[in-house]
Amino acid sequence: MGLNKELKQSIKTARITGLWYLMMAISGILGFLVFHSEIFVSGNPEQTLTNLVELKSTARIRLLLEFAIVISQALTAVWFFKLFKDNYEWEAWTLGIWGMVNALAIMISAISIASAIGVANSDISALEDKVLLIQVFQHIISNAWGIGGLFFGLWLFPMGYIVIKSKRMPVWLGRIIVLGGIGYLISTVIRYAGIDFSFNRFLTLPATIGEFWMIGYLLIFGIRPINE
Template sequence: MIMEPLRTGATAERASTAELVRTARMTGLFYLGMAIAGVLGFLVIRPRLFAADDPSATLAHLVGNESLARAGVVLEMLMVLTQALTAMWFYRLFRTVDAFAAGSIAAFGLVNAVIGLDSAAFLATAVEVAFDPVGDAPTTVYLQYLLSGNLWGVGAMFFGLWLIPMGFCVLRSGWMPRPLGWVLIGGGVGYLLGAFIVYLAPEARVVAELIAVPAHVGEFWMVGYLLVSGVRRRALREAPRDDARMATPAST
């Protein structure tokens, strides 16, 4: 009779830990989807379609690669979707660690999603004009790609901003390696500064790219840790009982 409540409490604690790990891995899955869509759309497809300083070549690339151009729009939309889901799941994961920091991750992440949504609309407009020309089609198509690219350029501020509270939550929770938290914070600051450097001193673009490297390292490290480990179970076991109970997300 005495042992029954203890078994019930241990079972509840194991269930809470398992739920936290599931939340972490779902967050990592959405984050991975966002990364894949972003890499394929921005680094693979866009360079094959957009010809810098050549509106006529850009239009010709779209007309000659319709499927690729439409895939670029769809990938941008997928990145928006997974970005929004990642932002909300990070809030679910960290809200009991620090509500303000977790809310900041969600808010900055949703701003990124809105930026991507606008970019997707510009790319869709470019495709529409390419196949149903209106006015000066080469200039219009080229302008849409410039607008899309500069949205991501100025939006890099928020990609930096959302990494800073993410790193803070890593440090405060103890659920992931502490170096990961510092890399995320440093990378976020670098990303934020780089967004200004690109426009203040275009000739120093390589500097902006270099100081953003920790951000890329931190993001892929975070994705990998969430998917493989979820959270450090040892950190949960070593936490005081009340803190451990507070650190687990509520069931839905």
């Protein structure tokens, strides 16, 4: 009876973890892949400035979605720690801490978005000054996400390791997650080394597959018994 109760609690924790992870995925897709390009035009700070003024409500939605990513990433990291700490304490700490670093990287982006909105709608009279500041904030946003790829990859290593070692989830799920972590690291290094590699964006594809598989497994099945 005690074991059954413990398993039920673990499954409940796993499903809550999955919910936070799902929220992070949804807010990330909406914020970074959908709304971001509506406001921030790469290489065109003048148009970005115009968008920040004329589409102020959309810009604030983009900012709030960044808040949602930060919060859900932090909570996902905490709940993963809670899920695995009893049997894999060191790995769970690593997973939780590196997940928090992800949240901090995205928070830098959120601060820059908020600053860009503030500057664009401020009383600064010189248009050139506004454009220059917007350009700086665009670079910070881009690089917060870009260099953040190091820890977007790193936090997948302990996650995948625990899955493989514990066998409380499909072993191939863990392997794909680890492969995704490697892909993130290589992709980030290639990008910032200035290497022209046209297939670079595909290196993070295993991470995307693994993370959505993880979300689905957590929500549908939770986690297996320890000895299964």
